[in-house]
Amino acid sequence: MELLKLIDIAGIAVFSISGVFAAMEKKLDVFGVFIIAFITALGGGTLRDVLIGQLPVSWMYNLNYGLIVLLSTLASMFFSNIIGNYQKTLLTFDSLGIGLFTVVGIQKGIMLDFHPAVCIALGTITACFGGVIRDILLNNIPLIFQQEVYATACILGGVVYFVLMRLQMNEMITEMISITFIVVFRLVAVRFNWQLPSIYKIQKK
Amino acid sequence: MELLKLIDIAGIAVFSISGVFAAMEKKLDVFGVFIIAFITALGGGTLRDVLIGQLPVSWMYNLNYGLIVLLSTLASMFFSNIIGNYQKTLLTFDSLGIGLFTVVGIQKGIMLDFHPAVCIALGTITACFGGVIRDILLNNIPLIFQQEVYATACILGGVVYFVLMRLQMNEMITEMISITFIVVFRLVAVRFNWQLPSIYKIQKK
Amino acid sequence: MELLKLIDIAGIAVFSISGVFAAMEKKLDVFGVFIIAFITALGGGTLRDVLIGQLPVSWMYNLNYGLIVLLSTLASMFFSNIIGNYQKTLLTFDSLGIGLFTVVGIQKGIMLDFHPAVCIALGTITACFGGVIRDILLNNIPLIFQQEVYATACILGGVVYFVLMRLQMNEMITEMISITFIVVFRLVAVRFNWQLPSIYKIQKK
Numbered sequence: 001m002e003l004l005k006l007i008d009i010a011g012i013a014v015f016s017i018s019g020v021f022a023a024m025e026k027k028l029d030v031f032g033v034f035i036i037a038f039i040t041a042l043g044g045g046t047l048r049d050v051l052i053g054q055l056p057v058s059w060m061y062n063l064n065y066g067l068i069v070l071l072s073t074l075a076s077m078f079f080s081n082i083i084g085n086y087q088k089t090l091l092t093f094d095s096l097g098i099g100l101f102t103v104v105g106i107q108k109g110i111m112l113d114f115h116p117a118v119c120i121a122l123g124t125i126t127a128c129f130g131g132v133i134r135d136i137l138l139n140n141i142p143l144i145f146q147q148e149v150y151a152t153a154c155i156l157g158g159v160v161y162f163v164l165m166r167l168q169m170n171e172m173i174t175e176m177i178s179i180t181f182i183v184v185f186r187l188v189a190v191r192f193n194w195q196l197p198s199i200y201k202i203q204k205k
Numbered sequence: 206m207e208l209l210k211l212i213d214i215a216g217i218a219v220f221s222i223s224g225v226f227a228a229m230e231k232k233l234d235v236f237g238v239f240i241i242a243f244i245t246a247l248g249g250g251t252l253r254d255v256l257i258g259q260l261p262v263s264w265m266y267n268l269n270y271g272l273i274v275l276l277s278t279l280a281s282m283f284f285s286n287i288i289g290n291y292q293k294t295l296l297t298f299d300s301l302g303i304g305l306f307t308v309v310g311i312q313k314g315i316m317l318d319f320h321p322a323v324c325i326a327l328g329t330i331t332a333c334f335g336g337v338i339r340d341i342l343l344n345n346i347p348l349i350f351q352q353e354v355y356a357t358a359c360i361l362g363g364v365v366y367f368v369l370m371r372l373q374m375n376e377m378i379t380e381m382i383s384i385t386f387i388v389v390f391r392l393v394a395v396r397f398n399w400q401l402p403s404i405y406k407i408q409k410k
Numbered sequence: 411m412e413l414l415k416l417i418d419i420a421g422i423a424v425f426s427i428s429g430v431f432a433a434m435e436k437k438l439d440v441f442g443v444f445i446i447a448f449i450t451a452l453g454g455g456t457l458r459d460v461l462i463g464q465l466p467v468s469w470m471y472n473l474n475y476g477l478i479v480l481l482s483t484l485a486s487m488f489f490s491n492i493i494g495n496y497q498k499t500l501l502t503f504d505s506l507g508i509g510l511f512t513v514v515g516i517q518k519g520i521m522l523d524f525h526p527a528v529c530i531a532l533g534t535i536t537a538c539f540g541g542v543i544r545d546i547l548l549n550n551i552p553l554i555f556q557q558e559v560y561a562t563a564c565i566l567g568g569v570v571y572f573v574l575m576r577l578q579m580n581e582m583i584t585e586m587i588s589i590t591f592i593v594v595f596r597l598v599a600v601r602f603n604w605q606l607p608s609i610y611k612i613q614k615k
Contacts, residue, residue, distance in 0.1 A: 029559070029562065031561055031562040031565055032561065032562075035534075035561055046461065050255055050260075050460055050461070051251065051255070051260065051261060051262050051265070052260065052261040052265065053258075053260025053261050053463075055260075055460075055461065055462065055463025055465075056461060056462040056463050056522075057461050059528075060461070060462065060524060060528050061524070061528075063525055063527065063528070066527065066528075066531075112261075114265060114266070115268055117268065117271065118264075118265050118266075118268070118271075121265075121271075124240075132342065136341060136342075136546060137542070137546075137552060139551045139552075141344045142342055142344075149234070151236055151237065151240055152234065152236040152237075155236055255460055255465075256456065256460070256465065256466060256467050256470070257465065257466040257470065258463075258465025258466050260465075317466075319470060319471070320473055322473065322476065323469075323470050323471075323473070323476075326470075326476075329445075337547065341546060341547075346549045347547055347549075354439070356441055356442065356445055357439065357441040357442075360441055
């Protein structure tokens with residue numbers, strides 16, 4: 001349980017950073033950068049909490065969430081001059097974020113006794129929709145739908161999670177392996193330009 | 206009531222199919238296609254349930270919804286090679302979907318004792334917003350706002366529904382006529398390029 | 411309290427008008443114009459009510475909201491021929507709207523005993539997201555993220571509100587000053603092309 005809280009905080013931090021870099025690419029002002037960081041970091045979890053009816057959403061009565069976003073935003077704006085390559089940094093932090101948040105969302109679903117398929121959906125929503133809303137607001141084509149293995153990583157990572165759980169694996173190890181699986185799968189997939197077996201073969205002939 | 210359940214299932218199926226074709230036009234991978242089908246089919250109803258506060262949304266505790274999307278997706282990916290013309294197929298299934306879902310949304314509003322105008326709004330939301338979210342995610346201009354008679358069909362169909370209800374018409378017949386009205390109105394409107402009387406006359410002079 | 415109701419009504423009216431002008435620029439039909447006006451006027455408040463869990467959202471059981479939108483829409487479509495310059499009119503009414511709605515959202519947060527930072531967030535959401543959804547649906551780049559001092563005006567106006575409240579200022583005066591501050595700040599900022607101190611200096615060298 002304590003570990004889950006740490007994972008959640010780490011997810012918020014890395015997604016804030018990914019939001020900052022996406023917003024700075026578009027040259028937003030400092031408030032705009034913060035708002036985009038906030039939405040990227042907390043948008044997926046907010047959508048999940050709305051869908052399951054846990055309202056008001058948690059960042060309204062726990063100010064620590066906003067504080068983590070604020071600190072991550074300030075730190076990454078400060079370091080952005082050193083980092084240089086926005087696009088690549090964004091990818092790395094985005095990948096870390098989806099790994100962490102998929103597990104957070106799955107655990108939320110398990111706590112509420114939902115079916116594993118619904119838990120995986122909640123994990124995928126938590127992981128992906130902060131970034132989707134970020135991309136829509138910045139008028140980018142959502143990363144998730146650019147033929148990249150993105151939601152796929154979350155869904156497969158969720159399957160890994162439940163397989164390990166069925167095998168009576170220790171919870172902490174289950175979480176760690178699932179997160180690592182998602183992050184590595186996504187980074188390797190982008191690096192080697194992996195694609196799922198095409199469903200468009202016949203049209204292409 | 207039983208009929209309403211059938212209408213709901215049919216609506217989910219046809220909207221899944223419309224989602225599959227829209228996603229395949231953009232060459233998404235197989236998971237992306239499924240997610241878009243899911244959002245198209247269940248997005249409008251999900252938004253409606255969020256707005257009226259029926260949470261958690263129904264597809265979380267009734268897995269049949271997801272199953273219908275899955276089966277419709279697999280079937281339509283399979284048959285897509287035969288069908289060929291994506292755009293036209295999308296239009297047909299989209300029109301069927303808005304007819305079916307408008308009635309589903311209206312009945313939900315009636316069950317909750319809302320004013321007819323709110324019921325029609327709920328019908329229009331149920332019918333239109335799955336497609337709107339689909340279009341936004343795929344970076345298409347939402348069909349609903351492309352000067353097509355689209356939301357208009359839902360709103361007029363809703364008016365037909367309440368007129369028939371006032372006339373003490375049998376519920377099943379009321380539903381059937383309203384659905385048929387919406388589907389035919391939309392298809393005929395697109396076919397003959399109907400437009401509402403312009404409100405832009407003076408500017409054009 | 412009575413004043414707050416008046417402010418809310420005025421906000422709905424001016425945002426409806428801004429929605430009408432944005433929709434007419436895209437040559438939507440009359441139903442499309444009404445739907446966009448409705449979403450612009452009530453979208454921010456709806457999102458706020460969803461996030462705090464006040465469901466069903468208020469326009470479902472208080473038809474006056476929809477009625478104000480309808481009347482504002484009809485009036486502004488009627489007068490649109492006289493006004494001529496859509497873009498400028500849109501800006502003016504949009505600025506009025508964010509001033510009014512920021513205060514409405516802040517007061518909602520205060521009534522629910524939220525922290526001032528959350529109240530300001532609720533004010534900003536109420537003020538900005540109707541317009542954001544409008545822009546996304548019309549396929550415009552959201553005004554809020556076009557380097558304009560927009561959300562910034564709401565956030566600063568919210569700070570002004572809480573500073574005045576701490577100073578034991580009369581509530582009505584607090585509201586009036588905050589609204590005026592936001593509207594004037596935004597209009598002056600656009601007029602003189604104000605921008606926040608850039609956070610991009612080093613990259614530009």
